[in-house]
Amino acid sequence: MSPEVIGFSFIIIGVLLILGKTLRVFTPFLQKAFVPSSILAGLIGLLLGPEVLGQLGVELFDTGGLFPESMLNVWEELPGLLISVIFASLFIGKTMPHVKKIWEVAGPQVTFSHFISWGQYVLGAILAITILVPIFNLHPAVGALLEISFVGGHGTAAGLSGTFSSVGFEEGMDLAVGLATVGVLSGVLIGMTLINWGARKGKTEILSSPDDISEEQRKGMIANEEQDEAPAGHKTTRSEFIETLTVHFAYIGIAIGIGYLILEGLILIEEAFWIENIEIFTHLPLFPLAMIGAILVQFYLNKFKQNVLDPGVVKSIQGFALDLLIASAIATLSLAVIAEYWAPFLIMAVTAVSWTVFCFIFIAPRIMPDYWFERGIGDFGQAMGMSAAGILLINLVDPESKTTAKEGFSYKQLMLDLIVGGGLVTAASIPLFNAFGPVPALIVAAIVMTGWLLLGLLYFGRKKQSS
Template identity: 70%
Template sequence: MDVTPEVVGFSLIILGILLLIGKWMRVFTPFFQNFFIPSSMIAGLIGLILGPEILGQFGIHFFDEGGAFPQVMIDIWSELPGLLINVIFASLFLGMTFPSIKKMWEIAGPQITFAHFISWGMYVVGISLALLVLTPVFGMNPAAGALLEISFVGGHGTAAGLSGTFEAVGFEEGRDLAIGLATIGVLTGVFLGMGLLNWAARKGKTEIIKDPSDVSEDEKKGLIAKEDQQEEPAGNQTTHSEFIETLTVHLGYIGVAVTLGYLMLEGLIIIEEMFWIDEIEILTHLPLFPLAMIGAVIVQLFLTNFVKHDVIDRGMINRIQGLALDMLITAAIATLSLTVIGNHLLPFLIMAAGAILWNIVAFIFIAPRIMPDYWFERGIGDLGQAMGMSAAGLLLIKLADPENESPAKAGFSYKQLLLDIFVGGGLVTAASVPIIIAFGPVPSLITAAVIMTGWLLLGLFYFGKK
């Protein structure tokens, strides 16, 4: 079967149906509800089970070698994450009001410090594992040292978005390993977060707490009661629909942000080729999505300073971003290669264990010493994000501080502005694989260790003393 517009369209429709099935499975399955498993992950697992990696392995083929799906559909799904990640990152800062750096630092400084400490520590742990075990024992590419930060802090979107970079540096299996690690991270993060909430409630480790068992049935199912459905509008109209639909305008601005990112990336590649392409190749392998994020900042600053009308509504941007993320996670998991993970099962488990252990140690022993107040409420959000999803971090903050009595939620939001630009999917994350290849794992490890130590000292001796 050839790739045609009809096949592409039908592939998106099937993806939507999988998401709907995942949603209703969550509504009727207490296990998924109690541990807040996202519907997109359930949908992706359904696609994986019905695809060539599981159903196809039993010799059940409805279409060629794709299990219940045509192979061409699997191929289309495998390309979607690399496209959708640009939409997600271009949506990060559109429609936002940028506070002053001083205000962000006053409110979110401890969380910014702790989040950077965790992220740079992921490189220290990952590259150390690569140098000591993964490369000498299992013969893995040294770039495997970047997988922990890419997968756990960056999440599914970053992992899938870097597939082209992995291929360019000869580390093709990195894509499947990264997506697999991101899946482990999210699942473990939810279990871990709920366990820590119960632990904190029993031990008196928190100033504010909400028993996870008190969450309403509607919240667990991911539904909003009819009387509350207007509490968070999907988005406000900023244009008259008879002239141009508001959704169209927002998609257009996302497109402008992505285009600016593309132009910046091409310019950087030209500069690299002119000056030092013979020695190193970093920008050549840099993906588009971190530049799309910077493009969005440029677009928003221009609109804020030079356009008198509020033409971008943050609620509308959130809906577009949410749709792209749901589709990305579903497509990424559905096209996961279990064969690749099986071939690297032991190093995969070692990396997963290293990342999880690092997060636990950092949260329990470092967060209380960095956060001047509400350490649990602040730190649990950073822990959730460091296990693969910003949404998980916000969920855990909501359970720990349902009435927003602490600065945790505001600090978490402000933190993104000074975190995502660099790590968790930002410029450093995107460039980490080509940097390790270009300069080697040892200089990369030393650099990461120095930066991690700098953030730790800042947290201990500046915020920790307050």
């Protein structure tokens, strides 16, 4: 594959992202639905590619559609590369708060998010045991798809493509990305419906009416007078010697490199000492260990007082990688796989969405000691597929951060993403389901889920009653 093809593939992805943004700005329905531009870009790419336009007989290239096979091959590889950038960026450039402070501010949200996540494992395993494996003859690892797709999102779903293939569940990646797309779209749409319901029923404590949401928020734009105040980051190095963006990108690369070394070490240990017929680390992807690498890099920088990283710049790099990942993953989605497995796909989608809505309406008010709607709506958005969707929904109900919802959401990530939502458990779930089957997974997940529920009800719930 030539460098020209790789470069041109990035250019076309950029064009698709601009088309998605333009479509959103000039379409009131998409503004009201708060559909991310990256999803629109991916859908445009999907429509113009071999899966839709090619099936209608338009064949500009041999693959059908408007894109050559070599370009599609580049796009298919991007998610597996970019997911490590995204997860390494989670802990780079951040001051690690004390665990006690995290728990005081974000404890209820940590508990609630873990309950949703482990509940998706429980429901996924039940579906695998009762319907998906015996009736539709799917791979046992299908039980992990709900948590991978909804709490994990596009990045995790696409980033696990190699793991799906290594256990013989190739169709799992397309099903996971499709479910993630359903999750994000329904999450934002249902989230807006819940916000309208909450504001009118007096459930929200800050937002008094849905009409309070500004036009700039709906369009995803920043007003001219506020653009200079946008937190795009600060320069930490002199450009004549090395550009600030270069330094940040380099440290993210070092974090990924450390994660790679850790993974290779774990594989060697497994090959030397582990049971011969069970492979866990061999199928483990790189991106959760990139988070470990990022923590080690940040610890080093803090230890030697190297203040060269800025959270705003890191966030921009992470957002850039996420936009490219979502657009490329959806644009290369195999609709044929989803069409073949449309019934199990629909069953999993309805189950995951229903579970998450149930948790928000009935569990969140009983766990959150204060501002249950503002806190819970962010966790709801993330559990439907995107952390960005969670932040978006919090910003809509609490635009001036008068509650602890946004702060708690940020702290919660430190105690969530390392475990589920793309963390070590999520990444290991496919190998574990493959090695031991869905029944042991169901037992373990049910125990953990129950533990989180009891903690929320008996500890944080009692705090709410006492206050």
